[in-house]
Amino acid sequence: MSMDATTTSTASGTPMPTEWRDFFTLTKPRVMTLVIFTAICGVLAAPGSIHPVLGFTAILAISMGAGGSAVLNMWWEADIDAGMKRTMNRPLPGGRMRREDARDFGIFLSAVSVALMGVAIGGTGWIYGMTAVTLSALFILLAWPVGQRMRSEDDKMLPEKKLFKFSIYYLFALFAALVLDRVAAYQGWIA
Amino acid sequence: MTPEEQAEFERRRKARNYVVAGTLLFFVVLFYAITIVRMGD
Known part of the structure; x- marks a missing residue:
């Protein structure tokens, strides 16, 4: 063999x-x-x-x-x-x-x-850190139906579409939080 | 298990062991370096 x-x-x-x-x-x-x-x-x-x-x-x-x-x-x-x-x-x-x-x-x-x-x-600054954790939790929430392959009757790709849409907003929100975090740190508002 | 199968079995196990050993060694060196750098902060 x-x-x-x-x-x-x-x-x-x-x-x-x-x-x-x-x-x-x-x-x-x-x-x-x-x-x-x-x-x-x-x-x-x-x-x-x-x-x-x-x-x-x-x-x-x-x-x-x-x-x-x-x-x-x-x-x-x-x-x-x-x-x-x-x-x-x-x-x-x-x-x-x-x-x-x-x-x-x-x-x-x-x-x-x-x-x-x-x-x-x-670690990260707390504004960025908290935003990242919150957004990730939302991401998991929206990814769950995709992972479970749940299908709605009228639109078979609905969970995927929702997740994709969110992933675009996710990046904008994350970058905004990063900028805010840095500005707050430079201004001395946060440690 | 035939002799060929035995040889293949041992070859795979040995290759995996080398990779795990190499990875461990790499992390030992990396953590040493990280410790030295962070102590200098």
């Missing part, structure tokens, strides 16, 4: 360990490069300066957060991926990995990302 990277179990049924490359594939590395590029632009364009080690750590945390989201997305939508030619060979629909492993990997990456950012860089 010949062996290749796609072999998932032995003839006797013992599962093969998942290839580390499959875990890497789950993080959607090509999407991640765009996120890293954006983060580097942010670090370079920001007023003031940051120590290179901390700048690198911040970008690493951002990439891990993006990777974690991609992993959780692949975990949640494995059944949809299985039905489309372009995505059917991804590690989960391809049967090269256990679903629980992908879920745990995604949660782990996301948690480490937030913890790393907190430990190395620190």
Whole structure:
């Protein structure tokens, strides 16, 4: 019997360990490069300066957060991926990995990302922080019907449309909060 | 398990172990560097 990277179990049924490359594939590395590029632009364009080690750590945390989201997305939508030619060979629909492993990997990456950012860089101003938390909560509320694939009778894409609309306002509101936070800090209104 | 399967099993496990070890080592160095930088603040 010949062996290749796609072999998932032995003839006797013992599962093969998942290839580390499959875990890497789950993080959607090509999407991640765009996120890293954006983060580097942010670090370079920001007023003031940051120590290179901390700048690198911040970008690493951002990439891990993006990777974690991609992993959780692949975990949640494995059944949809299985039905489309372009995505059917991804590690989960391809049967090269256990679903629980992908879920745990995604949660782990996301948690480490937030913890790393907190430990190395620190928190945000409270105006920006509170706005971000509130907007994220709203985002989760609107994303829930999308994740559960709830369909209304007259418009099958209604939850997706609502979420997309919100995601545009979300960015404007977040940037406005960031500006407000900085202005308040420079004026000495907040610490 | 046939000898080929055994060899493949061990190859995958070994490769994964190396990746985990490398990642851990990287984070040890990173946290050391972060500590030094933050102590200098």
